[in-house]
Each structure stands twice: as C-alpha cells, then as structure tokens.
Amino acid sequence: xRIFHKTSFDFIRFRKIAYAFSLFILASGxxxxxxxxxxYGIDFRGGSEVLxxxxxxxxxxxxxxxxDVAGVSxxxxxxxxxxxxLFSTVFNGETNDLKALVSSAxxxxxxxxxxxxxxxxxxxxxxxxxxxxSAVKALMASLLAILLYVGxxxxxxxxxxxxVAIFHDxxxxxxxxxxxxxxxxFMPLEMDQSIIAAFLTIAGYSITDTVVVYDRIRxxxxxxxxxxxxxxxxxxxxxxxxxxxxxxxxxxxxxxxLFIFAGPAIRGFAFAVFTGILIGTYSSIFVAAPLxxxxxxxxxSPVHLRGNKVS
Amino acid sequence: MKxxxxxxxxxxxxxxxxxxxxxxTWRDYSxxxxxxxxxxxxxxxxxxxxNRDEIDSARKKSLKLxxxxxxxxxxxxxxxxxDLFEQKAWNKDAKFTAIMNTVRTKASKSDxxxxxxxxxxxxxxxxxxxxxxxxxxxxxxxxxxxLEKESEDALNRAKEIxxxxxxxxxxxxxxxxxxxxxxxxxxxxxxxxxxxxRNLLKGTAKLEFRLLRDPEILVRTLDRLNTYLxxxxxxxxxxxxxxxxxSPSVSSQLKAPVPVxxxxxxxxxxxxxxxxxxxxxxxxxxxxxxxxxxxxxxTSLLHRSDIQALLPQDTxxxxxxxxxxxxxxEKLFPIxxxxxxxxxxGGVITEAKATFGSQGVQPEVLxxxxxxxxxxxxxxxxxxxxxxxxxxxxxxxxxxxxxQSKIPSGNSVINGIESLEEAKDLEIVLKxxxxxxPVRIIEERSVGPSLGADYIRAGILSLGWSFLAxxxxxxxxxKKAGIAADIALVLNIVIVLSxxxxxxxxxxxxxxAGIVLTIxxxxxxxxxxxxxxxxxxxxxxxxxxxxxxxxxxxxxSILDSxxxxxxxxxxxxxxxxxxxxxxxxTLMIGTAASLFTSIVVTKEIFSFLLDRNLMxxxxxx
Numbered sequence: 001x002r003i004f005h006k007t008s009f010d011f012i013r014f015r016k017i018a019y020a021f022s023l024f025i026l027a028s029g030x031x032x033x034x035x036x037x038x039x040y041g042i043d044f045r046g047g048s049e050v051l052x053x054x055x056x057x058x059x060x061x062x063x064x065x066x067x068d069v070a071g072v073s074x075x076x077x078x079x080x081x082x083x084x085x086l087f088s089t090v091f092n093g094e095t096n097d098l099k100a101l102v103s104s105a106x107x108x109x110x111x112x113x114x115x116x117x118x119x120x121x122x123x124x125x126x127x128x129x130x131x132x133x134s135a136v137k138a139l140m141a142s143l144l145a146i147l148l149y150v151g152x153x154x155x156x157x158x159x160x161x162x163x164v165a166i167f168h169d170x171x172x173x174x175x176x177x178x179x180x181x182x183x184x185x186f187m188p189l190e191m192d193q194s195i196i197a198a199f200l201t202i203a204g205y206s207i208t209d210t211v212v213v214y215d216r217i218r219x220x221x222x223x224x225x226x227x228x229x230x231x232x233x234x235x236x237x238x239x240x241x242x243x244x245x246x247x248x249x250x251x252x253x254x255x256x257x258l259f260i261f262a263g264p265a266i267r268g269f270a271f272a273v274f275t276g277i278l279i280g281t282y283s284s285i286f287v288a289a290p291l292x293x294x295x296x297x298x299x300x301s302p303v304h305l306r307g308n309k310v311s
Numbered sequence: 312m313k314x315x316x317x318x319x320x321x322x323x324x325x326x327x328x329x330x331x332x333x334x335x336t337w338r339d340y341s342x343x344x345x346x347x348x349x350x351x352x353x354x355x356x357x358x359x360x361x362n363r364d365e366i367d368s369a370r371k372k373s374l375k376l377x378x379x380x381x382x383x384x385x386x387x388x389x390x391x392x393x394d395l396f397e398q399k400a401w402n403k404d405a406k407f408t409a410i411m412n413t414v415r416t417k418a419s420k421s422d423x424x425x426x427x428x429x430x431x432x433x434x435x436x437x438x439x440x441x442x443x444x445x446x447x448x449x450x451x452x453x454x455x456x457x458l459e460k461e462s463e464d465a466l467n468r469a470k471e472i473x474x475x476x477x478x479x480x481x482x483x484x485x486x487x488x489x490x491x492x493x494x495x496x497x498x499x500x501x502x503x504x505x506x507x508x509r510n511l512l513k514g515t516a517k518l519e520f521r522l523l524r525d526p527e528i529l530v531r532t533l534d535r536l537n538t539y540l541x542x543x544x545x546x547x548x549x550x551x552x553x554x555x556x557x558s559p560s561v562s563s564q565l566k567a568p569v570p571v572x573x574x575x576x577x578x579x580x581x582x583x584x585x586x587x588x589x590x591x592x593x594x595x596x597x598x599x600x601x602x603x604x605x606x607x608x609x610t611s612l613l614h615r616s617d618i619q620a621l622l623p624q625d626t627x628x629x630x631x632x633x634x635x636x637x638x639x640x641e642k643l644f645p646i647x648x649x650x651x652x653x654x655x656x657g658g659v660i661t662e663a664k665a666t667f668g669s670q671g672v673q674p675e676v677l678x679x680x681x682x683x684x685x686x687x688x689x690x691x692x693x694x695x696x697x698x699x700x701x702x703x704x705x706x707x708x709x710x711x712x713x714x715q716s717k718i719p720s721g722n723s724v725i726n727g728i729e730s731l732e733e734a735k736d737l738e739i740v741l742k743x744x745x746x747x748x749p750v751r752i753i754e755e756r757s758v759g760p761s762l763g764a765d766y767i768r769a770g771i772l773s774l775g776w777s778f779l780a781x782x783x784x785x786x787x788x789x790k791k792a793g794i795a796a797d798i799a800l801v802l803n804i805v806i807v808l809s810x811x812x813x814x815x816x817x818x819x820x821x822x823x824a825g826i827v828l829t830i831x832x833x834x835x836x837x838x839x840x841x842x843x844x845x846x847x848x849x850x851x852x853x854x855x856x857x858x859x860x861x862x863x864x865x866x867x868s869i870l871d872s873x874x875x876x877x878x879x880x881x882x883x884x885x886x887x888x889x890x891x892x893x894x895x896x897t898l899m900i901g902t903a904a905s906l907f908t909s910i911v912v913t914k915e916i917f918s919f920l921l922d923r924n925l926m927x928x929x930x931x932x
Contacts, residue, residue: 001788001932002845051762095755096506118762120505124753126419127387131888138886145878153871193891194821197883201828201898204879208872212839215868243842246788247835250781254831257777258824263769266824273828 004242011237011285012230012293018286022168029175038174039181041192042121044135046128048092050102051119054083058113063106070105078185080264084118091124098122135196142203143167150207154214157295162210165288169206169280170199173272187267194269202276205251209244209284216240217289226296233293237285248281318915325907326802329809335372336812342366374812376500377819377893380767382760383500384508385889388473388750390493392425393418395465395748396458400443407443408616410436424492426462430455462492465747470495473750475743476511480736495750505757507736515705515749516740518657520691520723521649523699523711524626526597529648532628533599535621537587543617591646599646603634606644625651632707633727647708649701654691656745659684663741665734668726674734675726678741685721693717704737756889770823777827778804785834789841791930795916796837799908803833806904807897821894829901832876836909839865845931854928858917862910869910876902 042049052063063085064076074089092098099117106115123131143163151159181189216236224232252274259270342365349355359366378385393415400407410432417432418425430451433440440454441447449457466489473495477485486498502508590605590612601609612618613628622628626648634642662679680688691700692714701711702725710727728734758766782800785793807826811818844861852860877899884895920926 118759122755134886200879204876211871251831254777261772
C-alpha cells in the first residue's frame with residue numbers, strides 16, 4: 001500500500017498562507033490565554049481533590065446540592081463518564097477531616113446510593129510552586145538541548161527554525177487548552193504535570209519529523225546554487241512526505257488508543273499529545289522547512305551543513 | 312560474516328536476559344493464579360507452605376506495580392524547621408518571636424530554605440544570630456552551619472522514627488526517602504486504612520508530664536482573661552485602658568456555657584459582660600471546660616499571644632484530648648492550667664503497651680521508663696503527693712491523675728483513650744519515639760484499591776489495542792516487512808518490562824502510557840528505513856543493495872529523532888516528580904531499546920530471509 005507516493009506539492013509557494021494560518025491559530029490561542037487563561041490542575045494550583053464514585057447513577061447537581069447543604073465548600077464536577085465526581089477544595093493537610101466531612105454529608109442524605117472515595121489528592125502551596133518551577137525548568141532545558149543538538153547536527157539556522165516550530169506546536173496546544181478548557185465533561189483539559197509531560201513529548205517528537213525533512217534537504221542541497229533552493233526544498237518535502245505522515249500516524253494511532261481506553265486521568269495528556277503531533281507534522285512541513293528557506297534566501301550566504309553524507 | 316554472527320549473538324543474549332528478568336513475574340502470576348484456584352483454605356495453605364521459597368522469591372523479583380495501580384498512599388511530609396530552630400534558641404524574647412513569625416509566614420509561601428530566610432531576617436533587623444543561638448562568640452556563619460547540621464539530623468531522625476512507626480504498624484515494602492533539607496517522601500503500597508496511617512504519621516508524639524496549677528489559680532487566671540476580653544471587645548480603642556473594675560465572681564456557681572456561633576461572635580460578645588464565660592464553663596470544684604462547639608474558638612483564643620501574656624509565669628492553658636460526657640450527654644472538653652516546663656518528657660520511655668485498664672473496659676497504655684527516668688519520676692511523684700500531674704501528648708492533655716503516692720517503679724499510664732485501636736497507635740508512636748519537630752503532610756496522593764483495579768484494566772486495554780492497531784497497520788502497509796517490524800515491536804515491549812523488573816522500578820499508569828507511546832514511536836524507525844528502501848527500489852536498485860542503502864541512509868534521521876526524544880524524556884525524568892517520572896522512564900527505555908530492535912533485529916530478520924530467498928521486491932509493500 002502506498003499513500004502520498006510521488007507527490008509534487010509546491011509547499012514553498014504556499015508558505016505565506018501557512019504562516020498566516022499559523023499566526024492566526026497562535027494569536028487566537030494567545031488571546032484566549034490572556035482573556036480566559038488556563039484551567040490549572042491541582043498540581044500547579046494547590047488544593048485538595050476527592051474522587052467520589054457512586055454505586056448508582058446520580059446527577060451532578062444532586063450531589064452538589066447535598067454537599068452545599070452540608071456546608072462543605074468547594075466545587076464539584078463530573079469526572080469521566082461513569083458515576084464519578086471530582087470534588088475540589090482548598091488545600092487541607094488534614095485529609096481525614098475532609099474525607100469525613102464529605103462522607104458523612106453524602107451518607108446522611110444519599111443513603112440508598114452507596115459511595116466510595118476512591119482517590120484523594122492534596123497538594124500544598126509550596127509543593128505546587130515547586131512543581132511549577134520544575135515544569136518550567138524541564139521545558140526550557142529540553143528546548144535548549146534540542147537547539148544545541150540540532151545546531152550541532154545541522155546548522156544554527158536549521159536548529160533555530162526547528163525550535164521555532166516546537167514553540168509553535170506547544171503554544172498552539174497551550175492555546176487550545178485555554179480555548180477548550182472546561183468545555184467537555186469527559187476531558188477537563190486542566191494544566192497539570194501530565195500536560196508538561198505531553199509538552200516535552202511533543203517537543204521531542206515535533207523535531208523528529210522536522211529532522212527527516214532536514215535530512216533530505218541536507219542530502220540534496222550540497223553544492224547547489226541558491227537559485228535551486230526552492231526546487232530542492234519542495235522536492236525534499238515531497239519525497240519525505242509519506243514517511244512524515246506515516247511516522248506520525250502510528251504515534252497518533254497509539255495516542256488515540258490512550259485517549260479512548262486509558263481513562264480520564266490520562267485523557268488530557270492524550271489530547272495534548274494527539275493535537276501536538278498533528279500540529280507538529282504540519283509545522284515541520286509548513287513552518288520549519290519554509291522558515292529555513294526564507295532565512296537562507298534573505299541572508300544570501302551559502303549553507304554550511306554539518307554531517308557529511310557518505311554515499 | 313563475523314559482524315553478522317555478533318549481531319545474532321547479541322539479539323539472543325538480549326532476549327535471554329529479558330526473559331530471565333521477566334521470569335519471576337510470570338512465576339508470581341502463575342503461582343498466585345494456582346493459589347486462588349484452590350477451593351479450600353487448608354489446600355492453599357499447604358501449597359503455600361510447601362512452595363514458600365519459590366513464592367517469596369518470585370514475588371520479590373517480579374515486576375512491581377506502582378502505587379496508583381496497586382492502591383496506596385504517596386505522601387510528602389515536611390519537617391517544621393521553624394519550630395526546630397525555635398527549640399534551639401536559648402533566649403526567646405518578644406523580638407525573637409516576632410522574627411520567627413515573619414520567618415514562618417515567608418517559609419510557608421516560598422520554597423526558599425528556611426535557614427536562608429532566617430538569616431536574611433536577622434540581617435534585616437541588624438541582629439546577630441548569636442544573640443539567640445548557641446554561643447555568643449559564634450559568628451553568623453558558624454551558627455548557620457550548626458543549624459544546618461541540626462536540621463539535617465532532624466530530617467534523618469524524623470525519617471527513622473517514621474520508618475519505625477510504619478514498620479510497627481505493618482506495611483509491606485514502604486519506601487521512605489528524604490528530599491532536600493526538609494521533606495520526606497513516603498510511599499505506602501496497599502494501605503487499607505488510610506485514615507489511621509495519617510494519624511499515625513503526623514503526630515509528633517511529644518510526651519510530657521506536667522504539674523497542674525491549683526484550681527484557685529486557674530479560676531483567677533480565667534477571671535483575668537475575661538476582664539481583658541471585656542476591655543478589648545467592648546471598650547473603643549481610644550478609651551483609656553484603666554485598671555479593670557473587679558469582675559463579678561462567676562466561678563462560684565456552675566455555669567452552663569452558651570455556645571456562641573463563631574462567625575457572628577463579635578457582635579454577640581460585644582454585648583456580653585463576660586465574653587470568656589460564654590465559651591468556657593467552670594465547675595464548683597474549680598475545673599474548667601468548654602463545649603465541643605466552642606472548642607475551635609477556645610483553641611484559637613488560647614493560641615493568641617496577648618492571651619498567653621496574661622497567664623501566670625511559666626504556665627499554659629491546655630485542652631483535653633478527649634471530651635468527658637456531661638450530665639445532659641453533651642461533650643465537654645476540660646481545660647487545664649499546667650506548668651510550661653515539663654517535669655519529665657517522653658525521652659525516658661523505654662516500653663509502651665496497649666491494654667485494657669483495671670475494669671477491663673477502658674483501653675490504656677502502660678509505659679516503663681529507663682533508670683534515669685525512674686529515679687526522676689520517683690522524686691517528682693514523691694514531692695507532689697496530693698497534686699495532679701497532667702500527661703500531655705502533642706499539646707493535649709490525656710489525663711491528669713492525682714498523685715497518690717511516690718512511684719518508685721518508673722511505671723506510668725495514659726488513659727482517657729477511646730478505643731483499643733487508638734491505644735495501639737499510641738503504643739506505636741511512643742515506642743518509636745518523639746519526632747524532633749512537628750511534621751506536616753504537604754502533599755498526598757492516595758488511590759483506593761478499586762480505582763487501582765480500574766487503572767490496571769485501562770492500562771492493559773490501552774497496551775493491547777495500541778499494539779494491535781500499530782502492528783496491523785504495519786502489516787497492511789508494508790506486507791512482509793511489517794512482520795519484521797512487529798517482531799521487533801514485541802521484543803521492544805519485552806525489553807521495557809524486563810528493564811523495569813530488573814531494576815525493581817515499578818510500573819504505573821503513566822508508565823503504561825509511556826509504553827503505549829513507545830509502541831507508536833518504535834515503529835517510526837522501521838517506517839523511515841522501509842520508505843527509504845522503497846525509494847531505492849523505485850530508483851532501480853537490486854533488493855539486497857536497496858536494503859543495505861536503506862538502513863544506511865535512514866540511520867542519521869533515526870538517530871537524530873531518537874536523541875531528541877531521549878533528551879526530552881531524560882529531562883522530564885530529572886525534573887519531573889512522582890508519576891511523571893514513571894512515564895519518562897518507560898519512554899526513555901522504549902526509545903533507547905527501539906534503536907536496537909528496529910534497526911539491528913529487523914536487519915537480521917531480513918538477511919535471514921534474503922539468504923533463503925524468501926524476499927522479493929513486493930515484500931516492502
């Protein structure tokens with residue numbers, strides 16, 4: 001079976017449209033970030049969360065009103081699609097008290113629908129700021145590492161464009177999280193540690209497709225005149241198009257499985273990685289390589305690519 | 312040819328090591344399956360006894376499941392360093408208390424080292440640390456160094472004591488580690504009674520024997536507090552705070568305290584002439600108490616520094632740990648005025664035993680002391696016959712018996728305990744010793760066993776489906792070559808699991824997510840190689856040389872993409888905490904292993920097939 005066999009799309013010609021499209025998506029994400037902000041999960045916000053599961057079906061508003069009447073302050077929302085609810089409140093190191101409060105309120109008023117507290121998470125404010133910092137450090141460090149590695153393997157212009165593409169991918173996903181956050185019951189899209197893991201996965205993977213394209217360009221550009229660059233870029237991208245898409249598809253398949261089967265705890269992560277890889281594939285063709293092309297065109301200096309190819 | 316043989320040997324070796332490492336996991340699984348298949352208990356017991364060694368060793372070496380899959384608690388506890396440093400100071404004046412309070416608020420908000428905050432505050436105030444700590448001749452640096460040592464010791468001692476408590480309570484395979492200068496990370500798999508464990512861990516277990524002051528002094532003190540509250544609540548701030556008018560003698564009769572709803576308390580108490588006695592009642596015999604509803608308010612009142620300043624020298628008002636039941640069935644918490652300096656502390660306790668008291672219904676804890684404690688205890692009890700000595704644990708009075716006679720044996724008893732379980736827990740904490748400073752739970756993640764079972768099911772489903780989806784895709788798209796990729800994929804998963812088992816790392820739900828992701832990424836190398844081979848075939852190369860060139864040319868992109876993914880996973884592992892590390896770990900192992908499986912293994916398969924003429928141009932789809 002072969003798809004995208006012997007294509008000849010003029011990617012370079014359409015790059016400006018792609019730039020505009022990317023900028024538009026990015027801008028709307030950023031605007032949403034500024035206006036609506038992000039839905040921070042317990043990891044970064046700090047607080048206590050109790051996951052309650054009922055034996056029989058029950059409406060979220062019923063449980064909410066029961067807890068309200070009992071004077072247990074906090075917010076309750078549906079968790080996943082089964083009879084589970086996530087109750088979140090301010091951080092309380094005395095988890096026993098919190099559990100007792102919730103349990104007695106529910107036992108008193110919902111006697112014939114037995115419930116169980118299946119999970120408790122409590123994150124103190126100092127831990128939350130700790131987690132935030134290590135997330136930022138991990139992200140920055142990985143971007144730097146990728147920049148250095150690709151710079152070492154190819155050339156600074158290639159590496160910089162690759163990192164710009166990573167930024168593009170991560171920021172787009174971040175924007176999506178802000179835009180779509182809290183809209184779906186089955187995936188709350190909260191920013192927590194697992195989303196940072198998703199960002200790092202996206203960063204590591206986004207460059208994969210980019211490197212495949214770069215590799216082909218490097219192979220073909222040697223000794224060519226700058227006037228040939230447009231043709232070489234286009235041909236390289238077309239030649240690698242099918243593998244770019246196939247490699248991404250296998251990962252997308254796995255992540256889709258995670259999204260469907262791995263349960264609500266992983267769903268936000270799976271969503272982030274899925275969209276991230278989708279956008280990463282797009283950006284390696286429409287952002288990373290065209291940026292290098294434009295940069296080479298404008299700087300008018302010949303490329304000095306590392307990594308001699310033994311043919 | 313030599314190189315080829317080496318590759319074959321390497322593949323065989325890796326496969327063998329992986330299987331060997333996973334063998335105990337398989338044995339553990341089949342043994343427990345066998346065990347659960349027995350119908351009668353004696354049968355299964357006999358089987359367990361005769362195969363004990365094998366069962367034990369299999370369990371020990373098998374792949375561990377993470378806390379989230381097995382159910383259990385993950386706790387991060389913090390040693391209260393501010394409290395520790397306060398203990399170390401030999402001179403605690405108002406200035407010192409003020410500084411320490413600032414330090415406490417700052418420390419709770421940031422993650423800066425408490426010691427840095429402390430020395431910073433002292434610098435701001437232009438004061439030397441030696442004014443309060445250690446020797447007056449010490450320089451600030453010396454003191455900081457000493458305090459640093461002190462807090463390290465405290466953390467390690469706290470770790471040992473908590474380990475003792477957990478061991479005595481009985482948790483299989485607890486993991487306790489320290490992090491930084493003030494944090495303890497505690498992992499308790501398979502804990503069923505979380506509430507009890509929490510109670511067991513958080514108490515300092517600071518046991519003190521303190522002399523009670525006479526009832527008259529308590530009554531006088533309460534009157535003084537009441538007067539103070541009257542002035543400070545009723546009188547406007549501008550009014551001269553003159554000597555109080557003699558307060559009405561309220562202590563002579565039994566008062567029924569009217570519990571004041573705390574939020575609306577200000578207005579209610581402004582109107583009252585006796586604000587304190589709204590929440591504290593005094594019996595005729597001179598004992599004071601508060602009700603359950605007012606307890607929180609009274610506790611906060613007793614913690615106020617202006618209230619504490621009004622107490623007689625070296626005394627403290629403490630609440631009882633447990634309520635007494637009043638005439639009408641209401642719960643009353645006695646209030647005691649005790650000396651601040653303890654007569655004796657829990658350090659002398661050598662043995663503790665939970666038991667039922669003389670009537671056989673009230674649980675209590677018997678304690679024995681070392682020789683030093685015994686002689687001190689004899690002297691103390693001898694000198695205070697007829698007086699009451701309060702037994703205080705973590706700032707709450709358990710009982711305050713009247714000393715009947717001199718106790719020469721070094722025995723003492725804690726009563727006023729509600730249940731035998733609580734008595735048992737007290738026994739554990741007393742035996743393990745007191746923590747050097749209070750510890751607090753600052754992070755907790757606990758998963759119940761039923762949710763853990765759900766996670767396992769979800770994990771297995773995801774693994775199965777993603778393997779199926781990806782391997783079928785590879786077969787459809789690349790035909791025969793897809794088989795090679797699929798075999799490599801199986802080996803890859805086996806390697807990830809075996810590395811986890813071999814290094815006794817545990818598999819968590821995020822870890823499974825990492826493996827699922829690895830499944831999707833591992834075949835990427837094959838895709839890159841196969842696409843290249845197709846290209847070379849299209850270019851008219853012969854099959855054998857197309858395969859050679861394909862592997863050769865694709866290697867550079869494969870390496871680059873793997874290195875970047877490894878970089879990201881490694882950094883995630885370094886900076887990540889807890890569950891995220893599990894994800895990073897499996898992703899790292901999987902990506903690294905796929906360099907081997909997707910390149911070396913598939914290449915060997917192809918050369919095997921090529922040698923036997925089992926491959927054609929069509930084999931790559």
